[in-house]
Amino acid sequence: MGKPTGFIEYERRDRRYEPASDRVVHYREFVLPMPDDEVREQGARCMDCGIPYCHQGCPVDNLIPDWNDLVYRGDWLQAIETLHSTNNFPEFTGRICPAPCEAACTLNIDDVPVTIKTIECAIVDKAWEENWIKPQVAQRRTGKKIAIVGSGPAGLACAQQLARVGHRVAVFEKANRIGGLLRYGIPDFKLSKHLIDRRMAQMRTEGVEFHTNSHIGTDIPVSRLQEEYDAVILAGGSEAPRDLPVPGRELNGVHFAMDFLTRNSKRVQGLFVPEDEFISAGDKHVLVIGGGDTGSDCIGTSNRHGARSVTQIEILDKPPAKEDKGLTWPEWPNRLRTSSSQEEGCERMWNVATKGFVDDGHGNVRALRYALVRWDRDEQGRWQMSEVPGSEGEMKADLVLLAMGFVHPVHEGMIAELQGKANLELDPRGNIKGSTEGAKAYYTNVDGLFAAGDMRRGQSLVVWAIREGRQCAHAVDEWLMGASDLPR
DSSP states (O other): OTTTHHHSSSOOOOOOOOHHHHHHTSSSSSEEEHHHHHHHHHTTOOOOSSSTTHHHHOOOOOOOOHHHHHHHHHHHHHHHHHHHHHOOOOOHHHHHOOOOHHHGHHHHHHHHOOOOHHHHHHHHHEEEEETEEEEESSSSSSEEEEEEOOOOOHHHHHHHHHHHOEEEEEEOOOSSSSSSSSIISSSSTTTHHHHHHHHHHHHHHHEEEOOOOBTTTTBBBBHHHHHHEEEEEOOOOEEOOOOOTTTTTTTTEEEHHHHHHHHHHHHTOOOOOOOTTTOOOOOOOEEEEOOSSSHHHHHHHHHHTTTEEEEOSSSSSSSSOOHHEEEHSSSSSOOOOOOHHHTTSSEEOSSEEEEEEEEEESSSSEEEEEEEEEEEOOOSOEEEEEEOOOOOEEEEOOOEEEOOEEEEEEOHHHHHHHHHHHOOOTTTTTSBBOOOTTTTTOOOSSEEEEEOTTHHHHHOOOHHHHHHHHHHHHHHHHHSSSSSOOOO
């Protein structure tokens, strides 16, 4: 490394946020970028650790020590080329990735990891500002046509890779705009949508065709794609939400989190959402069930609506404030994390099990019935949940948002058609069955049909979707051409 003692000389510093009182009145990104000289200083903290465990933590295999050192040396142009060699969209991951690379950093043993995510974001933002990022148009065309269903990070990464080696690529998206979860599922205050539009412009120049309002399996039979294209890639994500079948689930005011987030994002982005379809948290007691990122996004959005109160409940134990590094490092640890949305105002509760929802007498939810639970290991070491006697109670709620994750892809439509006509195989969790290793990587059991991202893997991170899209592109190119120069 250029500065072997940098981790001793420089303290860890990271990006800051606008004050919560300022940012809850708008939907713009509120992370304050670091000056270049401070980013270079943070790059100098990357130590010559011998075995860079950050590689193990990064699903896309980013060459993290390499571009940390390049930033320290001031070679930003080479840094973006190195970063792009493994990641098509670092401006996405530099904003919304939870940074498992930082958890795996050797310096995280002392809780002061290199600010990898911040450096990554600074590299790509500077590259766009300097106009270094150009379309990479293929020098020759293969004559092969590929259809990709789904325009989330997996579909987009796959499309870009395949277009760059000369294939004709068409992306089909059921929504009215490209981006999948990135477009409407992630709030604008976490990811500005001009970032997606900018990449789309690059990809169009590279030859990618985008088709919106094209719901494969509903508006367009998937069999048509199979007939017209040499390969079809299913990258539609995992969109079937986990439900909560308890008494009162049918009451007005109990919604899936993604319905709440999507309709709000459409309004923020200037699209018309009828008043009777819009879900407002304004002046309401909001209850968010689920402690993950989607639940956090519901909190931030509710605060921006002007909610009277926001409470988030989780059925699991409260995580420890600090993990035991001797047991967890360099793996992703289970520990208490507080998101920017939670910092803006939210009461958090653990060990709470939902028993039902209470009717206000007019078909609307007015409260949640709950009981406290505890978790103990049985004789086989498995965790078992039990209710705490006498702990039942009610919690006021005018709006309940179910943010408990997603179980598998939506089966109605495209998957059902493929099961009926081609006997498409699913795994035991309901995802499209396909391996990531060997000669049949990303293949389904249907000839010419591939699957990548959450539709194959199950609910996961954006960075994992990008990895799967890139690897699937390699598999498809190899299947079509007999060999592939695309990175694996």
